[in-house]
Amino acid sequence: MRRSLALATRAPLYKEVEREIMQRLAAGEWKPGEQLPTEPELAELFGVAVFTIRAGIQKLVESGVLLRRQGKGTFVALHSARPFRNQFLRVFSNDGEQANWDREFISLEKKRASDDVAAILRLGDSAAERAIYEMLFLLKNDGKTMAFVESSMAARFFRNMTSAALRGTADNFYAVFQERFGVNVIRIEERVRAVKAGRAGAKWLRVEPREPMLRIERVAYTYNDQPVELRHYNVQAESYCYFAPSGT
Secondary structure, three states: OOOHHHOOOOOOHHHHHHHHHHHHOOOOOOOOOOEEOOOOHHHHHOOOOHHHHHHHHHHHOOOOOOOEEEOOOEEOOOOOOOOOOOOOOEEEEEEOEEOOOOOEEEEEEEEEEEHHHHHHHOOOHHHHHHHEEEEEEEEEEEEEEEEEEEEEEHHHHHOOHHHHHHHOOOOOOOHHHHHHHOOOOOOOEEEEOOOOOOOOHHHHHHHOOOOOOEEEEEEEEEHHHEEEEEEEEEOOOOEEEEEOOOOO
């Protein structure tokens, strides 16, 4: 349906182009891997100039939501099926090498979210709204556990999730979310703290409970700024650090 963004808002038009495209992505009009209409077609559809469409698309390309392919057009980005170890994790060894770990899936359990998790994932109060999947997996280097990872996923986004959907895959889990459940993670937020290892750290990292542990809290968001997953990376602190270069 054609609409004129120029008549619908006083905001910069390229921002309205971003917003309109995001709304259509959230509604499933264009699915991951699919090609968007051409820039002239979008300009006609939205009632704005082609250069305005181009500016709005560029912002979504820079944020990783869309992908431009030279000579082919603009596509909804897919989370790469490359092994998870090469993506997203900003943990480096003390000698400056990015952590390159193997992953071992441990467990998946459906349960009711705690108040803290519910607040972060913006869950409601009913039993169905409070339902989450809790996943635990280990990250290992030469067979030694370097980190254990706790994930809480809003169950309403992940219908009928099973251990089989997660166990044994070498894909990053965001690719699994996208391909199997239609959940598209488009941005993440992270906070880093130093904490005591505690009993869980003692169990998985083989350190004393009072020893320090690096805890990375990550919230993953889909369209309309909706949080879908809360993940905690609990990392052995003696040999590793968190590093986020400028611009990442």
